[in-house]
Amino acid sequence: MKRLFTITTFILFGVFFATPVFADTSENIFYYFPNTMGYQSLEDHYRDIDILAPQIYTFGYDLKLGDIESDDAIKFAKKKRVDVMPLVVNANFDINLMSQLLANEDVQDDLIDDMIDEARHRDYIGWQLDFENINHFDRQRYVDFVKKVYKEFKKRDLVLSVAVIPRTTPYVQNSYDQDWSSGYDIGAIADTSDFVSIMSYDDPKSIGPVSSMTYLNKVLDQTLKDTPAEKISLGIPFYCWQYELGNSKKIANVTYEISANTQEKYKDAGVFSAYFDALEAEIFAFVKNGRVNYIWCDNEQSIEAKLDLVHDTGLRGISAWALGQEDLKVWKHF
Template sequence: MRYSKLLLIFIVVLLSSCSTSKPPPPAETCEQKKVSKNANRIVMGWNAFGTTEKYIEQNSVSPSLNVVSPSWFRLNAEQLLQSEVDTRYISWAHDSGKQVWPLFGNRFDSELTNFILSNKKKSEKLIHLLRDILVKNDIDGINVDFENIDIINKQDYVAFIRQLQETLHPHGILVSVDVSRANPDPFWSGSFDRRGLGKVADYIIMMGYDEDLGGGGNIGSVSSLPWVEKGIQLLLQEVPARKTILGIPFYTRDWVTDLKTKKTSSNDLTLIEVEEIIAEKGLQKKWDPNTKQNYIEYTENDEKHQIWVEDDKSLKQRLDLVNKYKLKGTAAWFIGHEPPEVWQVFSSY
């Protein structure tokens, strides 16, 4: 009996000692809180018009980039699917801690898209071909970029994405879908059932650019901030913020007006090319309060040039929109032709 009491006292003291000697958890630093807050933020970049070696070089510029999307898949009339998968790229991305969501495009071909989407057997075969390649190569996701779809295929496209998601999800493969910012064009905008796509896809990427549609005569920004914000507001009426990714332009346009004929044309410019023009011609950027972008213009050889500049200042405001509306992240079109300071903005985002 006396032995039992002593044993009981010993156990109580031991347990009390253990509970009081345990150190308190370390306080979370501001930086840790930032990392925790943005741990699931997607920072995606598309690759286009280059080789695997070039893509890897371009993708290595920023530690913030956590999803990469090489242009590897296209619709094909005979084979249904054209593929350019390179395992070297996948190995590099995974070793670098990045996911791979290759871009799957329709060549902007509405007839080819209708030829496949309107035929259930062809659609199913296409999805199975795609699944086999993705699974075999341990690819993490797919980014479907079908544009200029005929409005008759509006629901065919939703059905296609639904079946694609159902086929890929058992293998842990994500499905993201690109949609245009809402606009009056029945093909570029009206053919997307954004609400329907938002229900069946993992993520919807709003292409927040081509405000001017690239046509001559409509001189203006590729992507003014008010236009982008309104597009986000419209999309969030149909797609939840947790599924929404904002596409941002890593390019702009040089609007050239012939001062004799008054005719206007445009040329796409990379962000590096714009910086080179500014340095070469000694231009000063001026802030445009309407577009929330810097602006430059100059006259040369009887031609007036107008450029709305995409730079770290305008990019910072785009990222502020992502935070304001609690979006899932960003996707940049496209990686490789931007100055390094652009990526510095992401360090605080």
């Protein structure tokens, strides 16, 4: 998704039906990157996975759909009868590459045809578009492209979902304050797809938790203004952010296991951990080389709270980033 972490998989806790559904009938969907820990988690928890969504395809600078990067997880999922819905990303999240795609109908047609052919060949249930860093001047063109893909997918009974970066404030076209979220008209995209996964697992302005409950509530307040709840899959993080005291810029993205192991490693130098109910996040603090470091994580308690949020707001489900990074105790809630 927005950042290609070493260990990744994406969980969407959603349902692929055109009619409204409720959280208690939602499906677990996981994004996956080729990596040891992610694959191990897939093997251990495939029974809780309804749809595996591996990020293993790229729309490249040759303006073509690239070859599959790894099929290990695909083969495993097929063996275990887990549905697969891969992502396609624009190479390096290149803004100019996206503009080329959105300006060229022939390139669009070729990409759509290739996605359909690959879905047939590998028995995918559909695709998720994970195109990012879209120029806000291409905002309507992207909506038109999604609509075009959706029309062709429906002829073949394929699912189309779209990963979108949410906002906490309204989009203003003439504002100088544009960012990666500006390229998405989320309401219009939701209207012309089966559902959207809002990438709310990463608060870009946070200097603390990866995605606090405060941030998620702001995201939903804005998104629900023009997007039906049953078409929203809420992004939540499984990974952690590490900081050094005195520096507001994070210094690392780490898994929950690495965070816990780090705390154990430096326990003789002094460690501290606490859970902040207001933020629904856990913090680990420790002394490393004489300097205080701290790590914000989502654990089973915070994941449970976010699942409750999904239920209370009638959302389609969750999109969790990423398999292999999680607190293993979260699985009791799926």
